[in-house]
Amino acid sequence: MSDRDERRREKTARRGELSGAGPVREERAPARFPGASAKFALFGEVLTVGLLITLVGLLIITLPTALVAGVRHMRRFVAADDSNLRLFWADVRAALVPGLVVGVATLAVTLLLLLDIDLARSGYLPGGALVEIVGWAGLAALAVALLVVASAWMPETGWRAAIRAVPAIVAADVAGALYVLATAVFVGVVTWALPPLFIPAIGCAVLAVVAIPVRRRRDA
Incomplete structure (x- = not known):
């Protein structure tokens, strides 16, 4: 066999190993996230999850349910587990009814904080600048909490x-919480700039929520 044929076979074997379609060679450990090795497929899944979350979350109070289903679907995809859409809809059904309470509470707090920010900007409140800062901080904390809850939710619990x-x-991963905050800010900024960008942005946010807790850390 020529060197050219050998390199071609090696390249094919490496591609199959990374994608999960081929055997893992003994001299290399399996990929941590085999489902994420195909970049174009991962991009397509991000868009798909973003679209599904948008559809399920159209009523606003159903957004928490959409997020937990999206996170669980993305987690299965990057792990190269069964990521059939029927499992996404099964998670939606499992989370929907109790999730409506979470959705209503989240919407109520969001509207209250937005009202505080609007009143602070009106100039009618003493210490309006401080009130506005507290309002934005509250929105940021609420967004982080919602994404963390979406990551922690399981049908069993x-x-x-x-x-x-x-x-x-x-508390266990303050840096990770800051990354989640940056993700929430990213979604808010791009949606404010162009609302249709919410679809890919929320898909990217879900991917980030899946990846942040399992990232490699310097102290690990």
Whole structure:
């Protein structure tokens, strides 16, 4: 066999290993996220998840449910597990009814904070600048909490366990919480600039929420 044929076979074997379609060679450890090795397929999945979350979350109060289903679907995809869309809809059905309470509470708090910011900007409130800062900080904290809850939710434990886990998750990985905050700000900025960009932006946010907790850390 010529060197050219050998290199071609090696390239084919490496491509199959990275994609999960071929065997893993003994001298190399398996990829951490085999489903994410095909970049174009990952990009397509980000758009698909973004579209699904947008559709399910159209009522606003259903957005938490859409996020938990999207996160679980993306987690299965990057792990090269079964990422059939029927599992996404199964998660939607499991999270929907109790998730409406979370959605209503999230919407109420969001509207209250936006009202505070609007009143602070009107000039009628004493210390308006401080009130506005508190309002924006509250919105940021709410966005981070919502994304962390979406990451922690499981059908077996439900919404209460996911919400109660937020302080511990944030305390255990403050840098990760800041990354999640940056992700939420990114979604807000691009949606404000051009609303249709919410679809790819929320898909990217879901991918970030999946990747941030399992990233390699310097202290690991």
